[in-house]
Amino acid sequence: MQRIINDPDNVVDDAVKGYRRASPDLYAATEHPRVLKFSGETVDKVGVVTGGGSGHEPAFLGYIGEGLCDAVAIGEVFSSPTADAFLEAFRAANRGQGVACLYGNYAGDNMNVKLARQMAEMEGIDVQTVVARDDVASAPADQRDKRRGVAGEIIMWKVGGAAAARGESLDEVIRLAQKAVDACSSIGVGLSSCTIPANGKPNFSIDPGMMELGIGHHGEPGIEVAPLTDADAMASAMCGPILADRTFENGSEVAVLLSGLGATPVMELNLLYSHVADRLDAEGIKVHRTYIGNYFTSLDMMGASLTVVKLDDELKALLDAPCRSLAMTQ
Amino acid sequence: MQRIINDPDNVVDDAVKGYRRASPDLYAATEHPRVLKFSGETVDKVGVVTGGGSGHEPAFLGYIGEGLCDAVAIGEVFSSPTADAFLEAFRAANRGQGVACLYGNYAGDNMNVKLARQMAEMEGIDVQTVVARDDVASAPADQRDKRRGVAGEIIMWKVGGAAAARGESLDEVIRLAQKAVDACSSIGVGLSSCTIPANGKPNFSIDPGMMELGIGHHGEPGIEVAPLTDADAMASAMCGPILADRTFENGSEVAVLLSGLGATPVMELNLLYSHVADRLDAEGIKVHRTYIGNYFTSLDMMGASLTVVKLDDELKALLDAPCRSLAMTQ
Incomplete structure (x- = not known):
């Protein structure tokens, strides 16, 4: 395997360290080693969160920033982040106006976002979700709920992130992110x-x-x-x-x-x-x-x-x- | 060969067509099929040109834009642009204040830039050059003139492009681009x-x-x-x-x-x-x-x-x- 890594089992943690060191103007640590948040100015707005497996770079961490995502949870290569990681991302992104969690339709992500959302609600954080299902090859048009989320997620983050940045409510951010990925x-x-x-x-x-x-x-x-x-x-x-x-x-x-x-x-x-x-x-x-x-x-x-x-x-x-x-x- | 191409001999021309179609806000055609120029507003300033072989994407075409290069000549994969292509890039970038040609130290590029510069001078275009020699592995420090230009070229374009954008003279753009790549x-x-x-x-x-x-x-x-x-x-x-x-x-x-x-x-x-x-x-x-x-x-x-x-x-x-x-x- 011709790759630039140390211990193959620590690739994700080693890479997260690199992201933080390379771009302190973008990334700040959170309580969870696999969750980073935007290090820029804290603005009073709806929080935007995504998350997913590693190996899709620059997704997902690369979309933390102004007008995009506020916090991102990542998992092992090609594996969902844990529920704890999603929860920490919700906490990091929440500024009292709720959190839009915009992620892709994979079994592990669905399960862990659901769990994290329940835990967040117990902490008083309102989390609403949009699930990307844009891969036309993964199921026919009349079974859209079975479709996987792929690069359309980026459009969902861009639109949802821009809506949050201009001060829209959680309901409106969710409506627009859903509309974006449905398109x-x-x-x-x-x-x-x-x-x-x-x-x-x-x-x-x-x-x-x-x-x-x-x-x-x-x-x-x-x-x-x-x-x-x-x-x-x-x-x-x-x-x-x-x-x-x-x-x-x-x-x-x-x-x-x-x-x-x-x-x-x-x-x-x-x-x-x-x-x-x-x-x-x-x-x-x-x-x-x-x-x-x-x-x-x-x-x-x-x-x-x-x-x-x-x-x-x-x-x-x-x-x-x-x-x-x-x-x-x- | 697992590649996304048509005729392997037309890869460069096909790709140039794609760049232009994908980003009309950045790229405009010139008289030469392998030279593109910035399509944005024409500002009265020193022109910045680079060029080199294809296959190094996003270099070289990807560095056409605001605060960077005004025109770029490209060659076949891993081959210098022709002298004609460099000349057309000089013409496209010239706004009467001269052209800074910032390129890398390869035999073909040296030869073709030299020829193109002679032709440009006959047309009254003042072209000054900086040759990147940043690859420490290609020759020892006491034989810097033999070193190849590699990714340090990007720093040279960034600094030279920013100097031109803020209205510096050709001599000053050249001094700063040289200083950048020397660093x-x-x-x-x-x-x-x-x-x-x-x-x-x-x-x-x-x-x-x-x-x-x-x-x-x-x-x-x-x-x-x-x-x-x-x-x-x-x-x-x-x-x-x-x-x-x-x-x-x-x-x-x-x-x-x-x-x-x-x-x-x-x-x-x-x-x-x-x-x-x-x-x-x-x-x-x-x-x-x-x-x-x-x-x-x-x-x-x-x-x-x-x-x-x-x-x-x-x-x-x-x-x-x-x-x-x-x-x-x-």
Whole structure:
């Protein structure tokens, strides 16, 4: 395993230490070693929290900052944070106006957020949740509740974070974060596996010359293993299920988030984007804003995930609002 | 080759198209297909240009923007831009106050910049250059002119770009960019090779369980191939030659740029940083600012490069100035 680590079992704690030392202008410690909070000025507003497994950097810690998340709980690589960690994140983010917990639909996260929320309520902290279910490949449109949350979570944090920053109530932050992630359709394509440091070997396999459409952020099986195509055909394969997932009118406006999965050169993401743009153009869809880069990864997996966000004026204003964090500054 | 491309021979042109489509708020076309210029407001100031081979994304195109570069020429993967491309970048960046061409010390770039500069002078464009030579592994301190330019180039663009943005003269922009890169000492460590799309196979090899200290950004041989250590020892191996390269006093202030080489998870870069910080702490060196992420890569190479920049108040002010680009916004 060619990796930059110490003891493979301590990777997460060692990395958290590094985040804190590298960016004291962003990160402050909390009572829990796997929870960091924003170190900037404390403003009286709704708290925004997320959390999830490690290995998706810059998610989740990279989205702590101004106009984004106030506290983040992380777990082992590809594992949910504990309920205690979520609880500490709620405490760290709470300023008396309640906490919006915006996270992805995975069994462990659902269970631990639920427990943490009960504990927080006993402490008088009002926690409301939005669960991201944007991965179109993980379940059909009529079973949206089974869909996994993937890179659409970033749009949910951005919109929820901007709403909280401008002083909206908890109910309103929740409404807007829910609206944001409901507007997201995402799909991934994997070209290689990835290696969890504590295991030391790839956690699944994709044969050379093949690609897996609809792959999950932890290597969950996709909808099709097919011969590796060129980028043009790959863009079609990714856009197909996304365009079929909701109605786009001629003139619909969208944001496009095209994230590398870890090992894909940014040059190739931009190359792929040009073909995604062709598909959207052909439908008369207007691209309002793009995010192209490594926003939500899966360790050293080769591949990309595409998220298309259908916008209205309300979402556009929140997406365009300024923010500052390790992963996203605008 | 598991990559997101079309024809391997057209990767660069296809990618340039993608950059332009994805970020019209940053990029505008020029007369040359491999030269892009900043699409924002034209301000009367010294033009800042860089250029280099593709495959180092987000360098070089990602540093076009406010407070950074005005025009950038790119070449094939790991190959210099042509003289024509550099010339077109000079034209695109020139607003009558001259052009600072800030690039790295490679034979092809030196030759083509020299030719382009002669052609530009015939057109009445005053071009002055700074050549980055920050890679401590590529030649000893008494042969600095032989050193390659690596990630220290980013510091040179940031400082030169900020100087131009605040209205300094060409002579002053050149002085400050030269001062910035003279203050940089960099070293890379490679844990795997990378694959140039047009070749389709790794361009050199690093055996599993080994690492190459001092590796160049194109896989140029380093100073030592050694068994892969843990991150703590790797930080020592990288900091040693950097700390030996110049005098640091107790209380010296530095900026630290720790860039992934393409396939290294950002989690591991932060983990590695924590040990780099230990080494600097032990010398009484104060870290003023960090840049941790994928700033200057080598396609899908696993590994990292470390740049330590010795600061004074003049450099600090320029490094801290705001900027906006795909690769760096602050």
